[in-house]
Amino acid sequence: MTHLRTRAVHAGQQPDPTTGAIATPITQTTAFGYGTLERGAALFAGEVPGYRYSRFANPTVAALEAKLADLEGAQTAVAFASGTAATASLVLGLLRPGDELVFLGPLYGGTEGLLRNLGERWGIRVVDATATGLEASLTPATRMVWVETLTNPTLRLHDLADVAAMARARGITTVADNTFCTPCLVRPLECGIDLVMHSMTKYLGGHGDATGGIVAGADALVAPVRKTGLGQVGGNLAPQEAFLFLRGIKTLPLRMAAHCEGALAVARFLQQHPAVRVVHYPGLESHPQHALAQRQMQGGFGGMVAFELQRCERSAVAAVLNRLALFTQAVSLGDTDSLACHPASTTHSFVSQQARDAAGVTEGLVRLSVGIEHPDDLVADLAQALDGWAP
Incomplete structure (x- = not known):
């Protein structure tokens, strides 16, 4: 499957093996039986695949994550209860007190408010590089650069390939919020960006009836975001919402x-x-x-x-x-x-x-x-x- 229209319909989904249902079933459960103590221990240790508790992973949510990873050209993805939860999980999962986050704005007000008001409480220095330029704003403490593929609300652009190259040369992780563009218009990972996130509430859902966020990228970067955002903060997406996003993304x-x-x-x-x-x-x-x-x-x-x-x-x-x-x-x-x-x-x-x-x-x-x-x-x-x- 090479065309995005085809992948939007089929990626991450196949008829249910039990019933043949074409729409991915809503797996409405909190916990999953694992059979034996030994298998349960192996599941919690990450030694075998499977489901244990819906805060960590759920089959309906997993289908959505697989679909978005495919559309963005990522190794993996992790879904959250909102775009704000995805943003907070990225920052908490990848940055530490004393680190510096540099952004190129303007940003969605909720994102900038979170970064400035909460990020700085967590000991993370937040720097607006919009006026000074990215290169002049990077320091040895910079660990993350944040951009939007179209800025909110004045619809400016940043050259993603230039941003990615400048940051990668210094070992800095780059994040692009692709909410406005979606993978239909821009695929940041193909430009060299490390992580892409969305407020799925917007175009991905498309019908104004579901709230969610997602982060996609390489396994090594997404894993700590998943562990922090789901395992420690508990910002997981509900399976009913995942079902609505799976439906919305098809069109x-x-x-x-x-x-x-x-x-x-x-x-x-x-x-x-x-x-x-x-x-x-x-x-x-x-x-x-x-x-x-x-x-x-x-x-x-x-x-x-x-x-x-x-x-x-x-x-x-x-x-x-x-x-x-x-x-x-x-x-x-x-x-x-x-x-x-x-x-x-x-x-x-x-x-x-x-x-x-x-x-x-x-x-x-x-x-x-x-x-x-x-x-x-x-x-x-x-x-x-x-x-x-x-x-």
């Missing part, structure tokens, strides 16, 4: 094509509207990193669009957002339904005003998650909202 390539088509149409419309000052979308020729996006992204430029109004005021944003009919005002993203939010008061309210200003998260910025509705209808909805508001 991921088809949905991403629709998201990309709609987002490009929306971005082009917004670009010519007099009430809009600037549009952030890597598929537009006006995007400052359009050439990098063409080189690094495959099959489309994503379903996220951000734009800034001519009047950079919260009241102006409210006047536009409150008129929308097809775009639901909500956080999250990647759903079949189109969503809209004001990042400064929602997703990025976790970080300081200074950090928002540095990241370009202004009071006039709107973030759209373009769903799979027909692009003409989404453009019409935005047109009536913008036309009904006088800038």
Whole structure:
């Protein structure tokens, strides 16, 4: 199986050997019988394969992990109860007090808030290299570099191959949050990145009905993340949620094509509207990193669009957002339904005003998650909202 569409359907899954069920069954159990004391001891020692307790591993969750590892081109993957749990497990599992984590932003506000507020309590120094550049920010204490494949919410890019090469030359582990792009558009491990993570809640699930996170990469790096995140913190994914993600990922390539088509149409419309000052979308020729996006992204430029109004005021944003009919005002993203939010008061309210200003998260910025509705209808909805508001 070489095509992503085929692998999204079949990887990690086969008909159930007991019943022939094509959908992977939900293994709803806490514990697994292991037969004898000797086999139980061997299971807990990691000497034989098998299941012992669903916090550590579960067959439904294992099928999901195998599917994502395949799609990202990784040796293995480990699933968590949320993207935030995946982030915390990565940091706790791979870093120690006195280590340094360097990130290239802007980042999702929840990620930056976790790194700054909790990471520093754990004795980990967190450094924002966005303004100074990565090379100038690395020190002998740097142990991890964190990037997003498309930054949230201003949709900037980082050259993943350059980031990976610079870090690898110094023995530094690299992590890419691929939530916005999914393996349909970007596969960070192929660019040399060590670990890739997702908030599966978004595009991978795709239907707004399941919460989860995942980390994929080499066995040697994923093993301590699994041990810490599942065995010690207990951030495991429930089997019911894993079932929903397995279902959602089967249509991921088809949905991403629709998201990309709609987002490009929306971005082009917004670009010519007099009430809009600037549009952030890597598929537009006006995007400052359009050439990098063409080189690094495959099959489309994503379903996220951000734009800034001519009047950079919260009241102006409210006047536009409150008129929308097809775009639901909500956080999250990647759903079949189109969503809209004001990042400064929602997703990025976790970080300081200074950090928002540095990241370009202004009071006039709107973030759209373009769903799979027909692009003409989404453009019409935005047109009536913008036309009904006088800038």
